[in-house]
Amino acid sequence: MPKIDIDYSVYLVTGREFLPAGKDYYESLEESLQGGVTVVQVREKNADTGEFIQVARRTKEICDQYNVPVLINDRIDVHLAVGTAGIHIGQTDCPISLARTLIGEDAIIGLSVRNTDEANRAIESKESLDYIGIGAVWETGSKDIKGRKTLGPDGVGEILDVIQGHGIKSVAIGGIHLPNLPQLLHGSVSPLNSNTLDGVAVISDIVASLHPREAATDLREIVDSFKRAKRVLKGQQSVFSILQGRDGLNEDQLIKGVEGLMEVLQQETPLVNQLTNKVVMNDSANVTLAVGASPIMSTHPRDVHDLSPAIGACLINFGTVDDKEGMKVAGRQANVNRKPLVFDPVAVGATSYRRETAAELLAHWQPTIIKGNAAEIGAMAESTEVMSRGVDAAGSGFKDPGSVVKALARKRAAIIVLTGPTDYISDGSLVIKVSNGSHYLEKITGSGCQAGSLIACYAAASRIKYLNENDSFEDDSQLVQGDMLLASLAGILIYTVASEVAAERQDVKGPGTFRSALIDELYNLTPEVVRKRAKVEIL
Ligand SMILES: Cc1ncc(COP(=O)(O)OP(=O)(O)O)c(N)n1
């Protein structure tokens, strides 16, 4: 059989042991094929050779009716006996070059890859290799992964960078289900080359479902639309953000956009849930109210889960590192419900516990916007240029802050906001510099946290604006709809302009009076004042 061109979009790995009680394996298989599975791997961990061959043969007969290729897990003999399209082997199975010799040039060979070292070794045997299965992305009940660290979407992205340009296809595997699929596809866009997955491999999401047809259809829709979005944006660096009409964008248009969001926020009063730290909670709720949104400061896992469909956006600020479970659920539900998710990793570089917590949270969900000072953004970017000192940034920041935010935005598939005397915002393509602000912002506690709250408010406004102007999601694979770059600019600009107006007031004598004046000036701020004072540059 000549080598076939496999569509890896939705790759079903079978597992008869995971079927729901009473569900027939072949019936489930056929339904999943009707739903849109594009390739099937027969994985039999408990069958003897005769039974494996029997199952593989019948599986192939059914798949042939749908023109869907079949691969065999581990067993070259079963592949040869049944005449399937190829095999999938693990790191400790038959060496790839030997497998190629045994099964011939035209058969497909897939290899499991668990880290970048294995990916580097895989590209050495690229002549023999057709695709890699990258995983486990997340915890899974379908395979004992022996306490190995799960990769998370960003770990998958690092591997995608290694194989870029080597003609090897890729799927991710492990703990993949509909709610985390957009996060995986967007969060794994490789930081250096914008390489993307060719598909996703699942066992339980389809096999353990009572409705495998629907399960497969749902996965397929998301993967297909992600691939469409990728094609549309070909040539641009980013496939994750809403880059509509950025060509020829100027500062005046940005300010107009901010004015528009101010209006939407006043009219719509979205709820913004904020899991934030004890130090700033009250001020954060007050600035939220002052700009026209409605704050909720809910943290309990059950409560944040139930609230998620009703909120406009969610902020996760781990300043006092409480409520980790609530943060996991709130972020995941924000992704599930396609709500903007702002992450403020306060003092992330200061302790190993904070670094580990940030990594754990980021393996759970995909932030839309990440905001931090120079030390925090430096830690997220794993840069040693700016060291962390408690919650404050030491020194004056980066030599080239624009490049730092742009690179991190690509790496994290999120808008990055770097705060400081001058603020920088990037979606991985465009960099915006904001030079507004008052020296008093450094003299009150939690000014950065409050800016994060306002970014979340305008992210909610931006999503609502999009939904008001469009009947439905234009592209279902996008995690969030609305212009999140503009929302980030709005949050920063409005906060810093209000701080200037507050600082100039006669009654402001120091940080205490400034703090309440700032809330008043946010409340009274008009689009005209923002326009007049805005110091915004596109770099
Ligand atoms: C597509 C895909 N990726 C990875 C694996 C895992 O294979 P392996 O590491 O050989 O483990 P077992 O599946 O044999 O338990 C896979 N099967 N498919």
Ligand SMILES: Cc1ncsc1CCOP(=O)(O)O
């Ligand atoms: C075979 C395999 N290899 C890595 S994770 C995994 C199991 C994937 O199963 P599920 O999709 O149910 O998490």
